[in-house]
Amino acid sequence: MTPTPASGPASGSTDAHEHIHRFLLLGKKKLFFYHLALYNPQSGHNYQAVFSFSIKDNGELRNMYLKDLAQHENERVFYSLRCPHHFELPELQQGKEFGVHLERVVVKPDGSRDFQQMTTAETMVDCKREDVLSFRKLGNLPYPEYLTYLVFGEGDEIHLAHQLAERPNWDEALTIAPAQPIDPALLKKVPTFVIDSIRDAHDKLIESPLKKGQQYQGKIDGSGPAVDFTVGRQGWFNHTSLNS
Incomplete structure (x- = not known):
């Protein structure tokens, strides 16, 4: 084609x-x-x-x-x-x-x-x-205290999607390289992934708070296993039509 x-x-x-x-x-x-x-x-x-x-x-x-x-x-x-x-x-x-x-x-x-x-x-x-x-239908989800994503994927290809809580907000999807494997059973549930070193903006952002090539740590469902990871390629970002 x-x-x-x-x-x-x-x-x-x-x-x-x-x-x-x-x-x-x-x-x-x-x-x-x-x-x-x-x-x-x-x-x-x-x-x-x-x-x-x-x-x-x-x-x-x-x-x-x-x-x-x-x-x-x-x-x-x-x-x-x-x-x-x-x-x-x-x-x-x-x-x-x-x-x-x-x-x-x-x-x-x-x-x-x-x-x-x-x-x-x-x-x-x-x-x-x-x-x-x-x-999940959007609405009735308050802003989190810390930067929160959904996490999913398989093997060494892990993806994050910014959790869409209150409005206005930003939508983002990116791929990360975890330093250690994430339990496949957890990934299948698409849990939240909380990065408690960064507070949530409680607003829309015009660029990602996660920078490509930099290392961070996230916790499954906020209190579960901690995962060190490196940010890879961004696959989507929207702070405009999302909020219209």
């Missing part, structure tokens, strides 16, 4: 609040998918969720993603699956198949995002009930 530019509302910012869904791609060995949320309850995107879909195309989309990622590894370029068909996100909790396009999301110098469609034909994705690793 030859990458092609997107047209219409799929290219440009999510500020239009389209009632379609986007899922961020994270990982190389095993892919995880993070729903791109919006606080606005009228948008239909007011859910923070993590999935492990099956892509039904013999690895073609995955190979395209990995090849493009290798070319843009050190740039502010993210990747998402865009479903052009309307459905209510909670339907995924019962299992669902749907079609998607792969997108390259380029962050421009002014911070705006350009969603560039890479696939010419839709690829089918299968979401089974067990693929829904974490699912």
Whole structure:
């Protein structure tokens, strides 16, 4: 499949609040998918969720993603699956198949995002009930005292997603390198990961409080095992349309 530019509302910012869904791609060995949320309850995107879909195309989309990622590894370029068909996100909790396009999301110098469609034909994705690793409707979660993320992944590829508590806030996903293995049974539960050396901003931030290449320590569920880690590649950041 030859990458092609997107047209219409799929290219440009999510500020239009389209009632379609986007899922961020994270990982190389095993892919995880993070729903791109919006606080606005009228948008239909007011859910923070993590999935492990099956892509039904013999690895073609995955190979395209990995090849493009290798070319843009050190740039502010993210990747998402865009479903052009309307459905209510909670339907995924019962299992669902749907079609998607792969997108390259380029962050421009002014911070705006350009969603560039890479696939010419839709690829089918299968979401089974067990693929829904974490699912929560936004609202009624107070700001935490300290910087708090969701943690998930497999093996040495571990990902963090900033927990979306009160509004305004910022949405972020990044990959970390833990200094010691994290119990796979804990990871499957997508627990919180609390970095108690950094207080939560209780507001939106315009850049991540975690700096690439720097080392920090987090605790599973705030009081569980402590994990030293090094920050790797950022896979998403949004402090604008998230809060609209």
